[in-house]
Amino acid sequence: DAMVIQNPRYQVTQFGKPVTLSCSQTLNHNVMYWYQQKSSQAPKLLFHYYDKDFNNEADTPDNFQSRRPNTSFCFLDIRSPGLGDAAMYLCATSTPGQGGEKLFFGSGTQLSVL
Amino acid sequence: GENVEQHPSTLSVQEGDSAVIKCTYSDSASNYFPWYKQELGKRPQLIIDIRSNVGEKKDQRIAVTLNKTAKHFSLHITETQPEDSAVYFCAASRQGNQFYFGTGTSLTVIP
Numbered sequence: 001d002a003m004v005i006q007n008p009r010y011q012v013t014q015f016g017k018p019v020t021l022s023c024s025q026t027l028n029h030n031v032m033y034w035y036q037q038k039s040s041q042a043p044k045l046l047f048h049y050y051d052k053d054f055n056n057e058a059d060t061p062d063n064f065q066s067r068r069p070n071t072s073f074c075f076l077d078i079r080s081p082g083l084g085d086a087a088m089y090l091c092a093t094s095t096p097g098q099g100g101e102k103l104f105f106g107s108g109t110q111l112s113v114l
Numbered sequence: 115g116e117n118v119e120q121h122p123s124t125l126s127v128q129e130g131d132s133a134v135i136k137c138t139y140s141d142s143a144s145n146y147f148p149w150y151k152q153e154l155g156k157r158p159q160l161i162i163d164i165r166s167n168v169g170e171k172k173d174q175r176i177a178v179t180l181n182k183t184a185k186h187f188s189l190h191i192t193e194t195q196p197e198d199s200a201v202y203f204c205a206a207s208r209q210g211n212q213f214y215f216g217t218g219t220s221l222t223v224i225p
Contacts, residue, residue, distance in 0.1 A: 031211060042203055042215040096211040101146045103213050105157040
């Protein structure tokens with residue numbers, strides 16, 4: 001009964017080779033987020049979609065992009081991965097307001113860059 | 115965006131003692147403050163949360179306090195157990211839209 005599903009669980013890519021991480025949700029939540037978490041650090045918000053509205057954090061590198069083709073799916077595209085992009089990427093969802101603020105995380109995708 | 119600071123970064127306590135973790139936030143419009151526990155290699159799990167219209171909330175051994183005026187909130191764990199060992203993150207959110215995390219506290223409970 002997983003509610004926020006991320007695939008794959010582990011992803012290995014080569015330096016400079018584009019990679020796409022995927023996230024899907026069965027909660028019908030309005031907001032979907034992508035966080036980057038490096039070892040021993042806090043999750044860092046990259047961007048989020050509020051319905052179809054895309055919101056980029058000011059310090060998110062241009063190398064990172066996202067797509068949300070429908071309510072259920074969201075993708076993180078890394079155009080030219082560098083060694084510094086190796087991290088856990090966490091997808092999360094929420095429904096703002098009406099007491100439904102809770103953030104639901106997926107299991108994450110651990111990205112390695114060789 | 116919001117800036118959330120968290121202290122201490124590491125905390126060791128004896129089993130049965132209490133642990134306190136403190137966070138401050140910068141955006142006065144933030145009104146929802148969750149706490150997450152993360153074990154190695156796993157997703158963050160929500161353990162307790164508090165909204166800005168409440169000063170304190172308790173759930174068994176875990177409690178959270180909020181001081182809106184000072185813009186700080188704290189996590190209190192009483193009667194700590196070895197299974198409480200993990201990394202704890204605080205977060206701040208405005209209306210459940212955009213969540214910003216503190217830097218984390220690595221808690222070790224010594225048996």
